[in-house]
Structures are given as structure tokens and as C-alpha cells.
Amino acid sequence: xxxxxxxxxxxxxxxxxxxxxxxxxxxxxxxxxxxxxxxxxxxxxxxxxxxxxxxxxxxxxxxxxxxxxxxxxxxxxxxxxxxxxxxxxxxxxxxxxxxxxxxxxxxxxxxxxxxxxxxxxxxxxxxxxxxxxxxxxxxxxxxxxxxxxxxxxxxxxxxxxxxxxxxxxxxxxxxxxxxxxxxxxxxxxxxxxxxxxxxxxxxxxxxxxxxxxxxxxxxxxxxxxxxxxxxxxxxxxxxxxxxxxxxxxxxxxxxxxxxxxxxxxxxxxxxxxxxxxxxxxxxxx
Numbered sequence: 031x032x033x034x035x036x037x038x039x040x041x042x043x044x045x046x047x048x049x050x051x052x053x054x055x056x057x058x059x060x061x062x063x064x065x066x067x068x069x070x071x072x073x074x075x076x077x078x079x080x081x082x083x084x085x086x087x088x089x090x091x092x093x094x095x096x097x098x099x100x101x102x103x104x105x106x107x108x109x110x111x112x113x114x115x116x117x118x119x120x121x122x123x124x125x126x127x128x129x130x131x132x133x134x135x136x137x138x139x140x141x142x143x144x145x146x147x148x149x150x151x152x153x154x155x156x157x158x159x160x161x162x163x164x165x166x167x168x169x170x171x172x173x174x175x176x177x178x179x180x181x182x183x184x185x186x187x188x189x190x191x192x193x194x195x196x197x198x199x200x201x202x203x204x205x206x207x208x209x210x211x212x213x214x215x216x217x218x219x220x221x222x223x224x225x226x227x228x229x230x231x232x233x234x235x236x237x238x239x240x241x242x243x244x245x246x247x248x249x250x251x252x253x254x255x256x257x258x259x260x261x262x263x264x265x266x267x268x269x270x271x272x273x274x275x276x277x278x279x280x281x282x283x284x285x286x287x288x289x290x291x292x293x294x295x296x297x298x299x300x301x302x303x304x305x306x307x308x309x310x311x312x313x314x315x
Contacts, residue, residue: 236260
């Protein structure tokens, strides 16, 4: 993270001859610099991400409760290992009697000591790290600073009724700054164009055919002019959008998750938007 900030600082020194008077002016100057090839697109995305992270709340990026992979505090080590291997995650909330009772965080690496010596008595309570609880309203820049100071990489998010709303990791926060970090467990199946995250959030590849989209969401979007959902979204914007930009169209709140100078690649759809009209705005990520 420190290296990223130093790179951003160096880039800004080479671009500005005077101080911009607002964030909007700063972003405009940066985009003009990219257009003149003074700044590459990856650097621009990092700088924009760093600027927007202070205005984003953890509720906007959290893994919702229904998607959390949890471990019971009375689970057998073999069952825990199965969860670790299947999910590919490195940290797991440990629950007590209910899903709202988070009693600790288990790190996958802490299981190595047990499996290195199977004769050793297994007690998950000896392995758990204390959980960190934060409100949904916490801003990402504050959370990132707390992560760095505490060297903790996961926090449990609590809603207004003191129930568990979800979780957030340091990787989630960093992805808001530098873009999506892909690994071997990420969404890469070429056969799957639409991935369900919860009841209201869906990751959709821009190359998804409109008829496939219609069949999945029970919609009736026209495919007369465009064959893919990406073409339809670009038309709604009226230009090629950048990562982080959003638009409300056809009952969906659509956010661009991944894009380059030539095309949109990955989109996030949220259903049940009351306003059916198209509204264009820039959402700060």
C-alpha cells in the first residue's frame, strides 16, 4: 500500500503545475493527462480509486451475511479442512449457537500445527483470533488505516440492530483502489456469464447475449440493435464508461466493475430499482 501511495505522489508531481481547486477538477486534469499519454490507464484507475475510497462505506463492498463461509465452534478438524480446501479462503468467522454470535476468526494456516501432529488434541478455541466488529457506516479509508495499524485483515460488519450484516477483508478495500484482484478461486468459468451474489446483486459479463440475460432475469430487453448486454449498457451511458461509473436503467442499478479503453468487460447489476428511467451519474468507488 505504501508503494502505491508513493507511486501516486510521484505521478501527481509530474502532472500538475498548479493545485486543482476541487476533486472534480483534479479528476478532469488526470483524465486529460491520460488522453495525452502522460498517465497510463492503470495509474489513473489507482489514483481515482484512492480519491473515491474516502467516500465509500463498508456496506457498499461487504460480503453479505448469506454469502459468508462460516465454521461452527464445535466443528471437527476434517470438516474445517474441507471448507478451507473447497472455498480457497484463508480466514473464516467462527460462530457459536447462532450466526449472529461470531466468537472468533480462524486462519487456515493455524490448522497446519494440528495436521502436522494429529495426536495433538484439537481445540478450535486455542486457534481462534479475536473478531473485530465495525458498523456498516464506516468509511473505507478509516478501515484501511485500522487494518494497517492492527495488522488485522478481516472485520465483521454489524447492522443497526447489532446483528451480523456481513464481512469485509483488506483485499476488498484494496480492490476498490487498484481494481479487481483475480486469483485461481475467482470467477473465471467461460461458460458462466451471470453469477449470483445474493438476492439483489449479480455479476454479469459484458459479452452476455441479451437473450440469455432476458431468460435469466425474466426481462424483455431489445436485441435488435445490440447482441450483448455490454452494447446495451454503453448505449445507455452514451459513451464508453470507466470502472466505477454507474447508471440506472430498465429497473437495474448497473455498475462497471472492469473496463479498458476499448470495451466494457464486467458489470454489477442490482435489481428492484424504483425509478425505471435512465439516470446517469458517477459513483465514487
